[in-house]
Amino acid sequence: MPSVSPSSPSDGRSSSGGVQSLERAFGLLEQMADAGGEVGLSELSASTGLPLPTIHRLVRTLVACGYVRQQANRRYALGPRLIRLGESASRLLGAWARPCLVELVEKTGETANMALLDGDDVVYVAQVPSHHSVRMFTEVGRRVLPHATGVGKALLAGLPDQDVRALLSRTGMPAATGHTITDPEVFLGELRQVRERGFAMDDNEQELGVRCLAVRIPDSPTAAAISISGPAGRVSEAATERIVPVLREAARRLSRELTAAGATVG
Structure with a gap:
């Protein structure tokens, strides 16, 4: 800031x-x-x-x-008056990002999401569902704890370790499934891997049978990330190699459009 x-x-x-x-x-x-x-x-x-x-x-x-x-x-x-402003801004941001998410679905075949870090929570602000009959669905506006989600990991990877520790001490690390990381130090090690490889993964950690790949939107004025999610059988290792570059390019595109939108004011 x-x-x-x-x-x-x-x-x-x-x-x-x-x-x-x-x-x-x-x-x-x-x-x-x-x-x-x-x-x-x-x-x-x-x-x-x-x-x-x-x-x-x-x-x-x-x-x-x-x-x-x-x-x-x-x-x-x-x-409390900030809540109304934040909710309206989140809805507008989700609507603005929707064309990019539609393109993500077309290129990857899986459900595309956009989420923000709001306080200690991750809040989903936009989603475009997959065309598959078996697909993932998350309600826009849903709030989840970040430690068990791909978007949450992508967002927390942009914070210093001490800030992540403080957040985890406030929220706790409840297990959503048997695969959820519940140890803060193990989780910090996971975030180091996210930074090194440039994307985050939720591998059956929020919901059994579901895998999510996520990247942070660089240079966003508020911490934001996009992701795709689908059945673990479809979001395989081979699919991950194909999908991650598409996600990164979408994040760069959104970053450029955010920058351009900001530059038009003045």
């Missing part, structure tokens, strides 16, 4: 030509999200370099708007 600049031009504009107070407010929301959703004012001041009076003024405005709420312990947490 870009740092929140403590400098303050006299006309209220930032060095990028935007409105500095807005940049700072959104920067604080991102800092709170990075801290797990709850933080103190002094922590925000230390992490941003902004003086406490400025932090207090911005946070007070965010509280009044419902985007931040004050806890009983006087710390601040992300507010």
Whole structure:
């Protein structure tokens, strides 16, 4: 996340030509999200370099708007009004990515998914089902713990090990099947393999008989991944060698389109 600049031009504009107070407010929301959703004012001041009076003024405005709420312990947490914005943005992102997922289904023959890391959960924001009579199906909007899914592994592989350990300590590692990894150190070893080979696999770990291949979308403004899932008999080792390059190219395409969409604003 870009740092929140403590400098303050006299006309209220930032060095990028935007409105500095807005940049700072959104920067604080991102800092709170990075801290797990709850933080103190002094922590925000230390992490941003902004003086406490400025932090207090911005946070007070965010509280009044419902985007931040004050806890009983006087710390601040992300507010409920952000939920509506996040849900709408997720739906739009899923609709925008759908043509790419349709192409993935045509090229691989298997169900294609897109998912985001939202707090400690993976949330599915789009899916295009396979044309096979036997196929995988996941409801859009479904939330799952990341440790037992291909998309979850792909997303967590982009985080430092200490952040992954903290997440796993909050969520636990319940076994969905007898193949689910339930040991944090074994899981961190799995993430190292994901980084080395460039894709993640859920091999009967979320549901018996199902195999999922996933890759993270590079340079996405929010952590996102795409995947294909199908019966383990069809998503074989030979099929994996064919499918992974298709997944990687789709992820690169989505990354380029996200970058282009961002560049049109300004």
